[in-house]
Structure formats: C-alpha cells, structure tokens
Amino acid sequence: MNWKAELEKFFKEHEEEGVALLKELVSKNTVNPPGNEYLVADVLKKYFDELKIPYETFEKTPKRTNLIAKVGEGHPVLFVPCHADVVPVNPDWDHDPFTVKIENGTAYGRGVGDDKGPMVSAFLLAKFLKQHEGEFKGTFLFASVADEEVGSTDGLVWLTETGKIKADYAVVPDTGSGIYKLSYGEKGLLRFQYTFRGKAGHAAYPDHGINSIWPAVAFLNSVKESYTEKIGFLKEKDQPNFSPTTFTVSGLEAGSAYNIIPKECKVRMDIRYTPQRNLEEIKAWTDSLAKAACEQYPGTSFTVEMPDHMVAFEIDPEGKLCKAAMKATKDLTGKDAVLFGMNGTTVCKQLLAAGIPSLGYSQDDDGSAHQTGEHIKLSEIPLFGIALGLLFFDLAE
Numbered sequence: 124m125n126w127k128a129e130l131e132k133f134f135k136e137h138e139e140e141g142v143a144l145l146k147e148l149v150s151k152n153t154v155n156p157p158g159n160e161y162l163v164a165d166v167l168k169k170y171f172d173e174l175k176i177p178y179e180t181f182e183k184t185p186k187r188t189n190l191i192a193k194v195g196e197g198h199p200v201l202f203v204p205c206h207a208d209v210v211p212v213n214p215d216w217d218h219d220p221f222t223v224k225i226e227n228g229t230a231y232g233r234g235v236g237d238d239k240g241p242m243v244s245a246f247l248l249a250k251f252l253k254q255h256e257g258e259f260k261g262t263f264l265f266a267s268v269a270d271e272e273v274g275s276t277d278g279l280v281w282l283t284e285t286g287k288i289k290a291d292y293a294v295v296p297d298t299g300s301g302i303y304k305l306s307y308g309e310k311g312l313l314r315f316q317y318t319f320r321g322k323a324g325h326a327a328y329p330d331h332g333i334n335s336i337w338p339a340v341a342f343l344n345s346v347k348e349s350y351t352e353k354i355g356f357l358k359e360k361d362q363p364n365f366s367p368t369t370f371t372v373s374g375l376e377a378g379s380a381y382n383i384i385p386k387e388c389k390v391r392m393d394i395r396y397t398p399q400r401n402l403e404e405i406k407a408w409t410d411s412l413a414k415a416a417c418e419q420y421p422g423t424s425f426t427v428e429m430p431d432h433m434v435a436f437e438i439d440p441e442g443k444l445c446k447a448a449m450k451a452t453k454d455l456t457g458k459d460a461v462l463f464g465m466n467g468t469t470v471c472k473q474l475l476a477a478g479i480p481s482l483g484y485s486q487d488d489d490g491s492a493h494q495t496g497e498h499i500k501l502s503e504i505p506l507f508g509i510a511l512g513l514l515f516f517d518l519a520e
C-alpha cells in the first residue's frame with residue numbers, strides 16, 4: 124500500500140469536512156476555567172458513533188470530559204492527545220472569536236491552532252485509519268483531553284496517575300511549531316527561595332545588628348557574574364538543541380521599617396535548566412555561592428526552600444519515535460526537520476513520567492496561540508494529518 128498517496132487523496136477529499144469540523148469545535152466555548160470540555164466530547168461522540176469507532180470517556184470532575192477513541196489493534200500503540208480547552212479571550216477581537224473567520228486560506232478564531240486545528244487533523248486520520256482497519260499493524264488512540272491550559276489536573280495528570288493511558292508512544296500536537304520542528308525534550312523548571320539571616324537592630328546603631336541585605340547582594344552579584352560566564356557554569360554543558368540554562372532573579376524582599384536593620388532578606392529565583400543538568404548540581408552551585416556570600420559577612424546564615432520542581436527531559440533523538448517523525452516530514456515535504464527542546468512545559472512531562480516516550484509534533488500556528496487573532500493556515504490540517512499518518516505507519520514497521 125502506498126500510504127502517502129492514499130493519505131494525500133483522503134485529506135484532499137475531506138478538505139471541506141475538516142473546515143466544517145474546525146468551525147463546529149471552535150463554536151463550542153471551552154474557555155478554561157471553567158472548561159466544559161464535554162461540549163467538544165459531544166461533537167466527537169456524534170461522529171465516532173457514525174463511523175463506528177469505539178471510544179471511552181473519563182471524567183474526574185463532571186463536564187471535564189476526556190475522550191479516547193481507538194482504531195486498529197495491537198502494538199505499537201500511538202497515543203495522540205489534543206486538548207479541548209482554550210484560553211480566555213480579550214475583548215479586542217475584530218470578530219466573534221468562537222465563530223471561525225476565513226480569509227485567504229487562513230482560519231481565525233480562539234483555539235483554531237491551540238488545539239482544535241490539530242484535533243481536526245488527528246480526527247480525520249482516525250477516520251482514514253478506520254477505512255483501512257485490518258490493513259496495518261498497531262493501534263491509533265485519538266484523545267480529546269481536558270484542562271491542559273490550567274495544569275491538566277482534570278486531564279492528563281489524572282489520566283496518567285490513574286493508569287488510564289496504555290501506550291507505547293505519544294505525539295502531543297500542541298507545540299504550534301509545525302512539522303519542521305520536533306520538540307523532543309523540555310527544560311526543567313526549578314524555583315528557589317534563599318533566605319539570608321542576620322540580626323535586627325536600630326538603624327541608628329548599625330553595629331548593633333547584622334544586616335541581612337549585604338550577603339543577599341553579594342549572592343545576587345555572584346549569580347549575575349556566573350550568568351555572564353565569568354564562572355562558566357552556565358554554558359559549559361548546554362547543548363545546541365536547547366537554549367541555555369537561565370537563572371532569573373524574580374523576587375527580593377527585606378525590611379519592615381526605615382529604622383530597623385533587616386533581619387531577613389529573601390531572594391527568589393526561577394531557573395530553567397537543560398536535560399544535561401540536574402537539581403543536585405544546580406543546588407550545590409547556588410548553595411556554594413550563598414555560603415561564600417555569608418562568609419563575607421560574619422554572623423549571617425542562609426536557608427533555602429524549593430517551592431517548585433519539574434525535571435528536564437529529552438527522549439532519544441536516535442530512537443524510533445524521533446526517527447519516525449523526521450522521516451514523515453522528509454517523505455512528505457522533502458525537507459529536513461530539526462530537533463528542539465522547549466523552554467516551557469507541556470503534557471509530554473506527564474506522559475514521560477508514565478513511561479511513554481513523547482514528542483511534540485504539530486501544526487504551525489505562526490506563534491499566535493493564546494493571542495488575539497489566533498490563526499492557522501487551512502493547509503496545516505492536511506499537512507499535519509498526513510505527516511502524523513506517515514509517522515504512525517513508520518512506527519508500525
């Protein structure tokens with residue numbers, strides 16, 4: 124079977140159906156909060172019933188529906204979660220953001236790219252695969268998931284923690300970066316609060332207290348120096364597919380009155396680190412800077428808290444999933460895709476924690492996700508759908 128030719132023919136024939144489905148999905152207001160993802164699930168159920176594609180629905184919270192539909196049999200199992208919720212709209216849209224506007228082959232509306240456009244591609248692929256069931260190996264799991272925009276606690280966090288996802292691979296069509304950029308990893312997120320301590324006292328008698336601000340300033344200066352490569356911690360291990368590890372000082376707090384020497388000074392930092400680093404290494408380094416800062420100011424000390432931590436990850440760039448995606452893009456377009464690591468975080472983290480290798484591979488939304496005027500070229504629907512199909516067939520080989 125020449126799957127590429129078959130897929131191209133199918134997506135050409137179903138162009139209008141894709142546009143109609145996109146309009147229907149966008150018309151369902153799934154702004155999160157509150158989400159109401161059942162509105163999208165109801166649309167999908169109607170079509171899956173017609174197509175005799177079996178599906179299951181899961182709700183941790185009423186109306187926050189997750190739907191998983193299945194085509195094919197056996198391994199490999201490819202799980203493709205598209206999220207049904209969207210972000211809120213600003214009042215400055217020039218048309219109703221829940222009514223798709225089409226101009227020069229581009230669709231405008233809330234959710235057209237993030238993530239209802241990719242959902243249309245994945246839906247049409249499920250329909251195509253249903254027509255060919257029995258002619259290929261493996262299982263395609265289409266999913267419409269809830270609550271992605273607000274932490275996924277009603278969506279993939281819950282689905283993975285309760286063991287509802289059984290898959291060999293996942294493709295998360297939610298990067299907005301198109302089929303030429305494969306997100307094969309994500310930076311880690313780490314938040315520290317360093318509290319420097321001295322001794323309170325009357326400001327008129329500086330010798331009677333120990334000012335906690337000075338070790339904090341020394342600490343901040345050494346963090347900044349490291350950042351400008353004087354210490355060299357930051358660049359030595361970072362690798363080209365990721366942007367460098369970043370340290371952002373995002374908070375500073377000390378002092379309660381003009382006439383009191385501050386006993387405590389808090390420094391808050393948001394750190395995004397590449398998979399080549401880890402928590403222990405970064406903490407050992409920032410701790411050493413804090414310790415050196417306190418040594419400059421006898422009588423001071425520090426403690427550290429870590430309110431947030433999500434580990435960095437990357438999947439094997441030479442592994443089956445990355446290779447299948449690279450090959451799909453190349454076979455379809457003749458162009459090479461590049462690997463990149465995301466600065467932010469997606470549900471890939473949850474899937475990976477559940478032991479499922481995951482890749483961000485998607486439509487190109489021109490960076491318009493979450494913005495007024497969110498848009499997607501209609502040509503992205505077949506482009507991504509066909510690429511996803513080729514990727515699936517390649518995994519099964």
Ligand SMILES: [Zn+2]
Nearest residue numbers: 206237238297
């Ligand atoms: Zn999204």
